[in-house]
Amino acid sequence: MNKTVKNAEDAIKDIQDNATIMLGGFGLCGIPENCIAALVKKGVRGLTCISNNAGVDDFGIGLMLKTRQVKKMIASYVGENAEFERQLLSGELEVDLIPQGTLATRCLAAGYGMPAIFTPAGVGTEVADGKESRKFMVDGAQKEFLMEYAFDADFALVKAWKGDTQGNLIFRETARNFNPMMAMAGKITIAEVEELVPAGELDPDHIHTPGIYVHRIFQGVNYEKRIEQRTVRKRN
Secondary structure, eight states: OOOBOSSHHHHTTTOOTTOEEEEOOBTTBTOOHHHHHHHHHHTOOSEEEEOSBOOBTTBTTHHHHHTTOEEEEEESBOTTOHHHHHHHHHTSSEEEEOOHHHHHHHHHHHHHTOSEEEESTTTTSGGGTTOOEEEEEETTEEEEEEEEEOOOOSEEEEEEEEEETTOOEEOOGGGSSSHHHHHHHOSEEEEEEEEEEOTTOSOGGGOSBOGGGOSEEEEOOOOOOOOSSOOOOOOO
């Protein structure tokens, strides 16, 4: 089945106001740059965004924050975005900060079809407020765990290094972060890739995300691949 669409605008055409979307990436590495730009251009509003982080002021999800398109941000790290901080402190933006491991596992649970998970992360902290907890025997002792629900995302937007027309994906190095698990978790998964090849050209042993999880795929253009914090050695 050929899942190819023309471009980012075509891929995200049915994302409407108030949608819940996952966005792959870690920092600025492996983010769906083309899809984010298309969402900014389309102007959809009231979005709930699930992502490891919130981008920076002028790149990534930060572009959608700047245009007030994001209603709620669900993330584990948001420390590089001044506009995010301003909207949070002013009450304009609803924020749910989640331990990073819990964020990842809630994505996996959605992909596996599990309704919830139990985790020790956050027990005895504000993270546990209003949540159900249970005790289980672990290593011969009773330990308390929080119940966290699997995410329920309308769309997952991911970025891969290479993909084929059937939606099989290969991620490269650090970009193989939240992308594979989010690709599993969206009701509709949209993949943008640096190189799109015909079906059958990828070595099956190299595929990270099988095409069964991907609904639309296109070859992206003009990737910036910014470095969030560039650190270099001092010259001798």
